[in-house]
Amino acid sequence: MPASRRHHRTLAVFVNCLGVMAAVPALPLTAPRAEAATPPPAAQATPAAQAAAPPAVAARATPIPTGMPAAPPAMPTTKPAPIQLTTPPVTVAVAAAGTPAPGYRIQVRNAGPTPVETTVRQELPAGSRATAVTGGGRANRPIGSATANEVTWRLRLPARSTTTLNTALSGVAQGQPVTAPTCAYGTDGTRPYDCATATWTGPATVPAAKVTAAPAWRRPPVLLAALAALLVVTGGALWWAWRRRRSGPPRAATGTPAGPNRLAAGVPPVAGGMGGPADRGTVYPRPAMPAAAGRRRRPPIWAVLGVAAAVLAGVVGAAAWTATQRVAAMDTTKQPTSGAWVGNSVTGPLGVPLRENAFEFTVYRLACGGGTQPAASPGGRQCLATVGVRNLTSGEQTWHGQLQRAYLPGGNWVATDESATRVANLGRDVFAQPVAAGSRVLLPLVFTVHGDDPPKQLELRSGVFSAGVRVDVR
Numbered sequence: 468m469p470a471s472r473r474h475h476r477t478l479a480v481f482v483n484c485l486g487v488m489a490a491v492p493a494l495p496l497t498a499p500r501a502e503a504a505t506p507p508p509a510a511q512a513t514p515a516a517q518a519a520a521p522p523a524v525a526a527r528a529t530p531i532p533t534g535m536p537a538a539p540p541a542m543p544t545t546k547p548a549p550i551q552l553t554t555p556p557v558t559v560a561v562a563a564a565g566t567p568a569p570g571y572r573i574q575v576r577n578a579g580p581t582p583v584e585t586t587v588r589q590e591l592p593a594g595s596r597a598t599a600v601t602g603g604g605r606a607n608r609p610i611g612s613a614t615a616n617e618v619t620w621r622l623r624l625p626a627r628s629t630t631t632l633n634t635a636l637s638g639v640a641q642g643q644p645v646t647a648p649t650c651a652y653g654t655d656g657t658r659p660y661d662c663a664t665a666t667w668t669g670p671a672t673v674p675a676a677k678v679t680a681a682p683a684w685r686r687p688p689v690l691l692a693a694l695a696a697l698l699v700v701t702g703g704a705l706w707w708a709w710r711r712r713r714s715g716p717p718r719a720a721t722g723t724p725a726g727p728n729r730l731a732a733g734v735p736p737v738a739g740g741m742g743g744p745a746d747r748g749t750v751y752p753r754p755a756m757p758a759a760a761g762r763r764r765r766p767p768i769w770a771v772l773g774v775a776a777a778v779l780a781g782v783v784g785a786a787a788w789t790a791t792q793r794v795a796a797m798d799t800t801k802q803p804t805s806g807a808w809v810g811n812s813v814t815g816p817l818g819v820p821l822r823e824n825a826f827e828f829t830v831y832r833l834a835c836g837g838g839t840q841p842a843a844s845p846g847g848r849q850c851l852a853t854v855g856v857r858n859l860t861s862g863e864q865t866w867h868g869q870l871q872r873a874y875l876p877g878g879n880w881v882a883t884d885e886s887a888t889r890v891a892n893l894g895r896d897v898f899a900q901p902v903a904a905g906s907r908v909l910l911p912l913v914f915t916v917h918g919d920d921p922p923k924q925l926e927l928r929s930g931v932f933s934a935g936v937r938v939d940v941r
Contacts, residue, residue, distance in 0.1 A: 548900065550900045550903065554578075556583050557576070558576045559660075560663055562665055563668070569639055571589070573631070575622065576624075577626060577627065580627065585652065587604075587619070589604075589618045589647055593616065595645065599633070601632055604619060645666065646666040646667075648662060648664040649831075650662040650831050650832060659831075664831065666819070691784040695780065698778075809933050812935060812936070815939070817831065821937075823927075825860050826864065828936050829854070829855040830927075833850060835922075836850075850915075850921060850922060852914065852940075853911055856902060861904050862904050866928075868885040874922060874924040874926065876920050880926070887913035925937070925938045926938075
């Protein structure tokens with residue numbers, strides 16, 4: 468056999484061996500003969516063993532590698548579910564009474580099949596007092612307040628019943644709208660079942676006097692403009708008169724023919740001049756003398772300075788009046804709503820829905836101290852606010868506890884005490900769950916303050932760049 472053919476055969480055998488070795492791991496493993504053998508008669512006679520045999524064989528089977536990576540296991544989603552809305556056992560409806568004095572009609576309904584004990588609280592505006600209360604309610608002073616500013620009822624509502632309560636107030640300004648929010652709480656007095664609010668405006672509110680604008684001749688800008696125009700016109704008239712007086716009578720035009728030609732042209736002779744007696748009998752008329760070029764007159768310096776002073780006085784006066792009006796129209800108590808803020812900041816009292824960029828906030832009540840609030844830190848005092856939050860957007864919205872603030876009379880502020888708020892909500896973290904689109908949640912927020920003075924204002928917002936709303940609670 469030639470040497471070249473022996474080399475080719477050796478190479479072919481070597482390549483075939485490599486192919487076989489590479490293909491061996493991909494082949495399915497065959498079951499051992501002992502496992503493939505027929506089971507003993509005892510196992511064949513037992514139906515349970517026969518039923519359990521196929522899963523065992525399937526468990527011992529080895530999957531055939533396909534060369535494709537296996538799909539990753541499904542990972543559970545980490546997005547928290549939105550707050551679930553549940554129908555409260557007690558609902559509240561408030562309507563303003565059509566009476567000359569502020570009055571309200573409160574309906575508390577128990578839609579459940581069992582009786583429910585509840586505490587109903589109605590907040591009274593600052594400076595008002597309750598003159599008539601029905602249903603066994605009484606006006607009292609909550610802890611942390613110097614005046615009686617709420618009416619409280621302790622009710623036991625029968626199953627599927629509606630209880631109507633009435634209140635009448637006094638001590639408010641005539642024609643001023645009065646808002647009195649009402650909430651129904653559980654037996655502990657911290658977790659609200661439901662809240663509602665109504666604003667009394669009176670049966671016939673006297674319309675406010677319409678302020679008419681001053682006539683044009685009494686407005687400062689018009690007066691300043693008229694004065695400037697008068698000064699300009701006066702200065703121009705004086706300058707024109709002075710220039711006319713200095714110019715004198717008009718001179719004769721140059722190139723007028725002399726002698727007979729002057730008479731032929733219809734120009735009367737002038738004594739002692741061209742065409743006078745000295746020109747009579749002259750064969751050759753005298754050449755016309757060129758007239759002296761007139762110098763251009765300039766206005767006097769006093770006229771220029773007077774007109775400039777008048778214009779400057781008018782401009783300065785108009786600018787000063789405009790700046791004064793703008794400064795007077797500025798609201799020094801309003802928070803900044805331009806720049807990085809989104810939306811406009813809104814301020815209102817208790818019980819009035821206030822809208823911002825994404826949420827509508829309604830603060831129904833704020834109470835400080837008491838044994839029903841969570842335990843406060845040493846030297847601190849708990850203030851519990853009942854807040855309603857409505858999502859106005861078409862998607863889920865989250866909010867943060869550190870953005871909700873309570874402002875103290877001295878100007879300092881404190882953020883939400885998230886641990887105490889979680890305790891007040893039965894261990895639920897209300898800031899970890901988003902608010903569903905179009906839904907409304909009612910929950911307590913806890914603020915820990917230091918000192919004896921309660922907060923005077925709450926600031927609530929949906930996001931970092933939201934202008935937010937401010938609620939006057941005192």
